[in-house]
Amino acid sequence: MTEAAGPRAVSWSELRFASPLVKVMTVTCDLRRSGPSLTYYVDRTWVGLPLSGLFTVHARDDEHLVHQALGVVFPQGLEYRMGHPTDDGDTAVTLGFDTGIVEEALSTTLERVRVTRLDVRLRYALGLLLAAARRGDDALLVDVLALDLLRSITAGLAPERQCSTSPAARAKVDRVRALLAERPEDHWTLQSVARLVDYSPFHLARQFRAHTGVSVHRYLTDLRVAAALGRIEAGDPSVATIAADLGFSHHSHLTATLRGRLGLTPRAIRDRLGQPRRDH
Incomplete structure (x- = not known):
């Protein structure tokens, strides 16, 4: 470029x-x-x-x-x-x-x-x-x-945007996406996020799925998983600390989510990255 x-x-x-x-x-x-x-x-x-x-x-x-x-x-x-x-x-x-x-x-x-x-x-x-x-x-x-x-x-490229897409609705969904991506560790609720963009929880849930293909909860969880992968790659030794810092209810929740998304545990991810086994 x-x-x-x-x-x-x-x-x-x-x-x-x-x-x-x-x-x-x-x-x-x-x-x-x-x-x-x-x-x-x-x-x-x-x-x-x-x-x-x-x-x-x-x-x-x-x-x-x-x-x-x-x-x-x-x-x-x-x-x-x-x-x-x-x-x-x-x-x-x-x-x-x-x-x-x-x-x-x-x-x-x-x-x-x-x-x-x-x-x-x-x-x-x-x-x-x-x-x-x-x-x-x-x-x-x-x-x-x-x-x-x-x-x-x-x-994995998303479909091109259709002309019928509402620019105002997309702007509000993108604002929610930005908030979640900037602070994935926060304990968001559908009500608190909807309030920030002047939507009802029902309308936000519907618009968010229409524009992203997934629920607000799924989107936030995947952002937390992505942040957790960055911490694991950086050599953070404690899965429990990573989970607590990123808003997971327990380290087992993070482990189960990684297994569900990637088919891998934190230990297996470390092995594939060539890191020593030191999860605790």
């Missing part, structure tokens, strides 16, 4: 892995609570996956709220801007593939930015990719993990 115009964000990047097939980088932005600023031009289709924080992508007439456990495809030839709705900054992983690979995976040509449905399996696969790159594993393995992740992203 190349810069076009606008105020410069406070950001920096780090190369994590590079091969003839894919380049993996982390990009951190420290621009706090701001609207769309710098304009970028996409000279080659690339993919982004947030590690922490949240941001908005503005391209053509679309606005997308992006946070952990989502993937974003930026198609070649597009100009876009980014906004930052919180004070915490954000970090994302970018995957830049060799010419034509993303288009082959998509089996179509995209004309707009596309975002996946919320899927904690993407966040887990991203952790495996970064762990393999950090360990200096064989380039063939890292390439395969990157392609597997790309395949999951292209398969």
Whole structure:
């Protein structure tokens, strides 16, 4: 991607892995609570996956709220801007593939930015990719993990928005999504969230599912799971502490949820990340 115009964000990047097939980088932005600023031009289709924080992508007439456990495809030839709705900054992983690979995976040509449905399996696969790159594993393995992740992203792209979608309703749902993503550890209730967007609990539940495909409870739980995966990847030794910090009722609740979403326990996740077994 190349810069076009606008105020410069406070950001920096780090190369994590590079091969003839894919380049993996982390990009951190420290621009706090701001609207769309710098304009970028996409000279080659690339993919982004947030590690922490949240941001908005503005391209053509679309606005997308992006946070952990989502993937974003930026198609070649597009100009876009980014906004930052919180004070915490954000970090994302970018995957830049060799010419034509993303288009082959998509089996179509995209004309707009596309975002996946919320899927904690993407966040887990991203952790495996970064762990393999950090360990200096064989380039063939890292390439395969990157392609597997790309395949999951292209398969999980949400349907394009329909003209009948209410912009006002989407804005309110996105505000709820932002609140949950910014503070997944809070003890939210449907009543408290609905009150913040001037909806009844019934109307919020209906609109939220219509726009995201899942319930508010499922969405919040998956955000907590994504945050837990980040803590496990960082080497946090205590599943009990992670569970308590993120709003799970008990460490067994977190373990059961991970098993339900990924088919894996925290210990199995640590094993696959190449970490020592130290859960307690």
